[in-house]
Amino acid sequence: MERAVSTLDQHYLDRDLARLYDLDSGWSEDRDFYLRLPTREQCRILDIGCGTGLLADAYAARGHRVTAIDPAGAMLDVAREKPNAASVEWVEADAEGFRSDERYDLIVMTGNAMMALKDSASMRACFDTMRYHLDREGSIVFEVRNPNIDWSSQWEYDITLRVDDAIVKEKRRFVRMAGPVMHFEFDYEFSDKTFKTRSAIRFHSEDEIVRGLGDAGLRVSSIVGGWQGQDFDAVNSRYMILTATHAA
Helix, strand or coil: CCCCCCCCCHHHHCHHHHCCHHHHCCCCHHHHHHHCCCCCCCCEEEEECCCCCHHHHHHHHCCCEEEEEECCHHHHHHHCCCCCHHHEEEEECCCCCCCCCCCEEEEEECCCHHHHCCCHHHHHHHHHHHHHHEEEEEEEEEEEECCCCCHHHHCCEEEEEEECCEEEEEEEEEEEEECCEEEEEEEEECCCCEEEEEEEEECCCHHHHHHHHHHCCEEEEEEECCCCCCECCCCCCCEEEEEEEECC
C-alpha cells in the first residue's frame, strides 16, 4: 500500500482503515535496510511520510532522536500507540510545507511515499524541505518504483486480514495509466461496512529525480536497485533507492 503525502486518500484518513496498514504493510526488508542506515548512536533523524510509525518507533528504540511527519492524523494516531512513541516527535505536516529549526543527520522517505507527489512542483517542494533540514554532513535516502517495470500487470491482489476477532477482506485493483500516473482502487469489506477508495501514484524517471534534486541544491551520491545494495539495473531492478547529500 502506498502512503500518500501530497493528496490524502480515505484509507489514510479513516481510523479503521489506518489500523490495517501495519497488517498489510508490516515490517519488511526495506525497513531493515533503512534501520541499518544511521552511522552512529543518537543520530538526528527526520522520517517524512512516516505513516503508522513502524520505522520511527524502531529508530527511537535504538536511541536515535526522531522527528516523524505525516499529513494524515489517523495514521499518526496509530503511530502514537507504538511502544517507543513517547520518544518520537510526531508532527502532522506534509512533505512540501514542513519547516522546523532542527537539522538532521539522516532524512528518510520510505514506502514509496515520494510517488504520491504527482507533479514536478510537489517533488521539488519536497526536495526543498529535505535540503532545508539536512545537516551539512547529512544524507537523504528514499526509494521509488522503477518506471521501466510493468507494474500494472502485477498490481492487483486479494487478501484477508484479521483485526482483533474480526476478518477484513481487502482488494487492490488497477484502473488506468494516465501518462506516468497510475490510478487504482481499494475495496475493504468489514463485517458491518464496506469502503471503496481511489488512489494514484506517479512514476518518476531517474533523470527527473536527479534533475529535481540538483535544482534543490542536492546531489545524488548513489543509486542501488535492491535492499541488499544490489547495483541498479534500469531494466530489471524493481526499485531505485537513492542517497543524496548537499551539492556543495
